[in-house]
Amino acid sequence: MSEPLLVLDGVTKRFARPLNTGERIASWIGAGPGPRVVRAVEQVSLTIAPHETLALVGESGCGKSTLGRVAAGIYAPDQGRVTLAGAPVMSTGRRPHKITTRVQTVFQDPFASLDPRMRVGTTIAEGPIAHNLVERADSTRYVASWLERVGLPADVATRFPHQFSGGQRQRIAIARALAMQPDLLICDEPVASLDVSIQAQVLNLLLELRRDLGLTCLFISHDLGVVRHVSDRVAIMYLGRVVELGTTAETFARPIHPYTRALLDSVPRLARDGARGREIKPIAGELPSPLAPPPGCHFNPRCVHAIDRCRSEAPELLPVAGRIAACHRAEELLATV
Amino acid sequence: MSAPAPLLEVADLATYFDSKRGVLKAVDGISFTLKRGEVMGLVGESGSGKSVTGFSVIGLIDPPGRIAAGSVKLDGEELVGKDAEALRTLRGRRVAMVFQDPMMTLNPVLSIGTQMRLVLRAHEDVSRADARRRSIEALARVGIPDAARRLDDFPHQFSGGMRQRVAIAIALLHRPALIIADEPTTALDVSIQAQILAEMRNLVRESGTAMIWISHDLATVSSIADSIAVMYAGRIVESGPAHEVLGAPRHPYTKGLLESIPGEAPPGSVLAQIPGAMPSLLALPAGCAFRARCTYAQDACAAMPALAASPQGHAVRCHFPLEGMR
Ligand SMILES: Nc1ncnc2c1ncn2[C@@H]1O[C@H](COP(=O)(O)OP(=O)(O)OP(=O)(O)O)[C@@H](O)[C@H]1O
Ligand SMILES: Nc1ncnc2c1ncn2[C@@H]1O[C@H](COP(=O)(O)OP(=O)(O)OP(=O)(O)O)[C@@H](O)[C@H]1O
Ligand SMILES: [Mg+2]
Ligand SMILES: [Mg+2]
Numbered sequence: 172m173s174e175p176l177l178v179l180d181g182v183t184k185r186f187a188r189p190l191n192t193g194e195r196i197a198s199w200i201g202a203g204p205g206p207r208v209v210r211a212v213e214q215v216s217l218t219i220a221p222h223e224t225l226a227l228v229g230e231s232g233c234g235k236s237t238l239g240r241v242a243a244g245i246y247a248p249d250q251g252r253v254t255l256a257g258a259p260v261m262s263t264g265r266r267p268h269k270i271t272t273r274v275q276t277v278f279q280d281p282f283a284s285l286d287p288r289m290r291v292g293t294t295i296a297e298g299p300i301a302h303n304l305v306e307r308a309d310s311t312r313y314v315a316s317w318l319e320r321v322g323l324p325a326d327v328a329t330r331f332p333h334q335f336s337g338g339q340r341q342r343i344a345i346a347r348a349l350a351m352q353p354d355l356l357i358c359d360e361p362v363a364s365l366d367v368s369i370q371a372q373v374l375n376l377l378l379e380l381r382r383d384l385g386l387t388c389l390f391i392s393h394d395l396g397v398v399r400h401v402s403d404r405v406a407i408m409y410l411g412r413v414v415e416l417g418t419t420a421e422t423f424a425r426p427i428h429p430y431t432r433a434l435l436d437s438v439p440r441l442a443r444d445g446a447r448g449r450e451i452k453p454i455a456g457e458l459p460s461p462l463a464p465p466p467g468c469h470f471n472p473r474c475v476h477a478i479d480r481c482r483s484e485a486p487e488l489l490p491v492a493g494r495i496a497a498c499h500r501a502e503e504l505l506a507t508v
Numbered sequence: 509m510s511a512p513a514p515l516l517e518v519a520d521l522a523t524y525f526d527s528k529r530g531v532l533k534a535v536d537g538i539s540f541t542l543k544r545g546e547v548m549g550l551v552g553e554s555g556s557g558k559s560v561t562g563f564s565v566i567g568l569i570d571p572p573g574r575i576a577a578g579s580v581k582l583d584g585e586e587l588v589g590k591d592a593e594a595l596r597t598l599r600g601r602r603v604a605m606v607f608q609d610p611m612m613t614l615n616p617v618l619s620i621g622t623q624m625r626l627v628l629r630a631h632e633d634v635s636r637a638d639a640r641r642r643s644i645e646a647l648a649r650v651g652i653p654d655a656a657r658r659l660d661d662f663p664h665q666f667s668g669g670m671r672q673r674v675a676i677a678i679a680l681l682h683r684p685a686l687i688i689a690d691e692p693t694t695a696l697d698v699s700i701q702a703q704i705l706a707e708m709r710n711l712v713r714e715s716g717t718a719m720i721w722i723s724h725d726l727a728t729v730s731s732i733a734d735s736i737a738v739m740y741a742g743r744i745v746e747s748g749p750a751h752e753v754l755g756a757p758r759h760p761y762t763k764g765l766l767e768s769i770p771g772e773a774p775p776g777s778v779l780a781q782i783p784g785a786m787p788s789l790l791a792l793p794a795g796c797a798f799r800a801r802c803t804y805a806q807d808a809c810a811a812m813p814a815l816a817a818s819p820q821g822h823a824v825r826c827h828f829p830l831e832g833m834r
Contacts, residue, residue: 231697336785366553366724371768371781378776393698396727400770400779419775437702439731441769443754451731453703457667 174257175218176387177242177274177355182251184212184237188462209461211237213411214251216488219355224381224388226402226419228395228434230458233408235391236359242389243276243357244269255355272302275348279360281340285332285347291318292328295347304352317346321376338369342376349380356381359391374401395438399423407431410461410469417494427496427505430454430470468499476500513584514541515685515718516565521578521588523557523564526571530790534560536742537578539815544685545716547709549733549750551726551765553786556739558722562688565720566603567595582686600631604679606672608691613675614663620647620674621659627681646677651707669700676708683715690722705732726769730754735821738762741786741797744815748822758824758831761798796826804828 186209212234219225227235240246242253244260247267253260255274261267278284286294295317296310305313315325321342332340341361348356361377362370378401381388392398398405398419405422407415407430415428426432433454456473459465468486471477480499491501498504523535535557542548550558563569565580567587580587582602587595599605607613615623624643628634634642640659647655650673663671672692679687689708693701709732712719723729729736730750737747738759746759757763767773767780784801787793793800799809808827817823 230699338785367726367765367768368553368782369785371770371779372783374770375778375781378778394770396769396771400773400775434699437699439702439705439725439727441727441754441766441771442730443766444751451702451706453706454699457669457700458697 173221176221176223176256177217177219177389178252178254179215179217179238179242180252180254182212182215182238182241182248182253183210184234184241184246184248185210207462210411210464211461212241212248215408215411215413216251217406217413217416219387219389221354221387222385223404224390224402226390226392226398226405227408228392228398228405229408230434231393232458232461234411234461235393235408238408239276239357239359239389239391242355243274244271245276272298272304272351273354274357275351275353275355276357276359277341277344277348277361279363281337281344281364282332284344285340287332289331290328291330291332291335291343294332295328295343295350298347299350299352302351304350313350314346317350318343320349320380321346336369337365338372341365341373345373345376345380349384353386355387355389357389357391360393361390362397363392363394370397377401395423395435396440407434410459410464412469412497413488414470414498415494415496416488417496421494425505427491427494427501428470428498429474429476429500429504431496433473468497476504512544515544515546515583516542517579517581517584518565519579519581521561521564521580522576523560523569523573524576525573527790532789533742533792534573534789535564536792538737538739538742538744539578540737540744540747542686542718542720545712545718546735547712547719547721547733549729549736550720550722550739551724551729551736552739553724553765555786555789557742557789558724558739559690561739562605562690562720562722566599566605566688567592568599568605597631600627601682602684603686603688604682604684606676606679606687606689606692608694610668610671610675611663613678614671616663619660619662620666624659624678624681627678631682642681643677646681647674649680649711650674650677651703652677669696669704672696672700672704673707676704676711680711680715680717684717687712687717687719688722689719691724692721693728694723694725701728708732726754726765727771738765741792742789743797743825744823745798745825746823748818749820752820752822756822758822758829759798759826760802760804760828760830763830764801804830 188207188209241248247261255271260271262270292314295314299305300307300310314328318325318327323342362373390402402419405419406413409430415431426435436452437454439451465472467482467484471481486497486499488495488497492505519539520537522537525532525534552558575588625639628639644655652673693704721732733750736750736753737744740761746762764782773779782801795810795812799805813825813827815823815825
C-alpha cells in the first residue's frame with residue numbers, strides 16, 4: 172500500500188459553549204453552571220490513501236463537519252496532528268493558520284458559500300491568482316476552462332450567484348475548489364440540499380472529476396445510499412468518536428458495531444415492489460447531549476447489547492476480523508451476524 | 509355492492525398565484541381520490557406544487573393565491589368556496605396538517621398543556637381535567653416519555669424530534685379523518701426520522717386515518733404509502749398503487765427519478781440522470797412540461813397528453829408510456 176496522503180493523528184476538537192442567560196444567573200448566585208465544553212471530536216485517527224474516497228457518516232452533531240474542517244485546516248485541533256503528504260496542514264504557534272492550498276472544500280449550501288456580490292468569474296479566479304497558480308492576464312481563460320470542466324458555459328463567469336439554480340451553484344463551488352488544483356477535496360454534504368434529479372447530475376460530475384483528476388476525497392454525508400455509491404472506505408462516527416472503520420462494501424454488508432447495524436436498519440430504503448419497505452427499525456432513544464456524553468461507550472444507553480463494562484470503560488478502536496471497530500463485544504457479535 | 513364513496517375527492521383542482529411577472533400556475537388541474545385509511549405519497553421535485561396541493565385541499569390559500577378551478581370534496585361535501593369560518597372548523601376537527609417545521613403548529617409562548625387544551629376546546633366542550641387526561645394520552649401515543657410532567661414545558665424545552673412529535677399529537681387530538689403531512693421528517697436527523705415514520709405509520713393504521721404524505725424522498729414514501737402520485741410542474745404525471753408506480757413506472761419522469769437514486773446502481777457507476785431542470789411555472793411550454801428533458805420525446809409531445817388509467821388504477825399522463833419496466 173502506498174503512503175497515505177492525509178493523516179489525522181489523535182485529533183481532538185472541543186468548543187466552549189457560551190453560557191445562556193439562565194446559566195449566567197446561576198453562576199452569579201454561586202450555583203456552578205453545568206458542563207460547557209462540547210467535545211465535538213475526540214481522539215480521532217484516520218488516514219486516506221492517494222486517490223481514495225473515505226466517507227464520514229453519522230447522526231447530526233456527531234462531529235463530521237468539525238472533523239472535516241480540522242482536516243481542511245479551517246479549525247486548529249486542540250490535540251493531535253494533521254498532515255498532508257507528510258507536511259502539516261496548519262502552522263503552529265499562537266495563531267495557527269492554514270499553510271497549504273492542496274486541500275479544498277465544497278460545502279452543503281452553495282447559496283451560503285458563494286459571495287453574492289461577487290461575479291462568478293472573480294470568485295473562482297481569486298484564490299488561484301493570490302497563490303500564483305495563474306497570472307491575472309490568463310485568469311479569464313483559466314476560469315473558462317474550469318467552468319467547462321464542471322459542465323457550465325464560459326459566460327457564467329460574468330454573472331452573479333443568485334442567477335443560478337442550486338445545482339448550478341454547486342457546480343460553481345466545485346469549479347472554485349478545483350481551480351486551486353487540490354490533491355484532497357473535502358465534500359461536506361455536497362448534494363444534501365439538491366433535488367434527486369439534480370443530485371445525480373452533481374454526483375456523476377464528482378465521480379468523473381475524481382477519476383480524471385486523480386483526486387483524493389473526504390466525503391461527508393448522512394445519506395447512506397450516496398455514501399455507498401461514492402466511497403471506498405467509510406468511517407462511522409458517534410458523539411465525536413469513530414466507532415467503526417472499514418471498506419464500504421464490507422461495512423454495509425456485515426456491519427460490526429451495534430451502532431452501525433442500528434443505523435443501517437433504521438434507514439428507509441426504496442422498496443420498489445411495494446412491500447412497504449422492510450419494516451424499518453428505528454434506533455431507540457435520542458442522541459445524548461455532546462456536553463455530557465454517557466460514560467463508557469457513548470452508545471451504551473441506546474445499545475441492546477450493552478453490558479456493565481460498556482457503561483464504565485470506553486472501548487478502543489481495535490482490529491476485528493480484518494476491520495476495525497470500537498466495541499467490547501465486537502468478536503462475540505460478529506459471530507452472530 | 510357498490511364501492512364505498514371515497515373520503516377525499518379532488519377533481520381538476522387549479523391553484524394560481526398572481527404576480528407582476530404573470531400568473532404562476534402552481535397547481536394546474538390535478539385529480540385524485542383517497543379512501544378512508546389510505547396513505548397517499550405525493551412526490552416530486554422542489555417547486556412541483558406538492559405543498560400548494562396540500563394547502564389547497566385544506567383551504568389555506570391566501571391572496572395572491574387563488575383556487576382558480578376545480579373541486580375538493582370531503583365525505584361528499586364541497587370545500588371549494590366555503591367561507592373562512594367553516595374551513596377553520598373543518599381544519600381543527602376533520603382534517604389536520606403536520607408541517608416540516610413543527611413551530612408552524614406550536615406557539616412558542618404557551619406551555620404544551622395549554623396549547624393542547626385550547627385546541628381541544630376550540631371544537632369540543634371539555635373540562636380542564638378531561639383536556640389534561642386526553643393531552644397526556646395523546647403525548648404518550650406519539651412516544652413522549654413522562655408525558656404528564658412535560659405538559660408544563662414550553663416548545664423550546666423539547667428537542668427537534670420531540671417537538672415534531674408534539675405537533676403530531678396535536679394533529680391527532682380530534683381524531684381527524686384526514687392528515688396532510690408536508691415533509692414531516694425532512695428536517696429531522698436520520699434516526700429520529702425513522703422513529704417518527706414508524707410511529708406515524710402505526711398511528712394511522714390503528715386509527716384508520718387517511719393521510720397525504722408529501723415528500724421528495726421516494727425511499728421514505730415507499731415505506732409508508734399505499735398509493736403514490738408523482739407531480740411535475742403543477743400536474744400529476746403518474747399515479748397508482750405504490751408497487752405499480754415504483755415497480756413498473758410508466759412515465760419517463762418517474763423512471764428517471766427512480767433510476768437517479770444511488771443505491772440500486774453498482775457503486776461508483778455513472779448514475780442515470782435526468783438532464784436539465786424543471787421549467788419555470790410562469791412560462792410553461794405548451795404540451796408535456798417534461799418534454800425538454802425527456803429522452804423519449806417526439807413531435808406529438810407538443811400537445812398535452814391526457815391522464816389515462818389502467819383498470820388497476822395506474823394512471824399516466826404521457827403520449828408514449830413505458831411498458832413493463834420491472
Ligand atoms: N463553531 C462551533 N462552536 C460551538 N460548537 C460547535 C461549533 N461547531 C460545531 N459545534 C458543536 O460540535 C458538535 C459537532 O458538530 P458538527 O457540525 O461537526 O456535527 P455534524 O456531524 O457535521 O452534524 P450535521 O450532520 O448536523 O452537519 C455539535 O454538538 C455542535 O453543536
Ligand atoms: N405564497 C406563494 N406565493 C407565490 N408563489 C408561491 C407561493 N407558494 C408557492 N408558490 C410557488 O408555487 C410553486 C409550487 O410550490 P410548492 O411549495 O407547492 O412546491 P413543493 O413541491 O412543495 O416544493 P418543495 O419540495 O420545495 O417544498 C413554486 O413555484 C412556488 O414558488
Ligand atoms: Mg455537518
Ligand atoms: Mg413543499
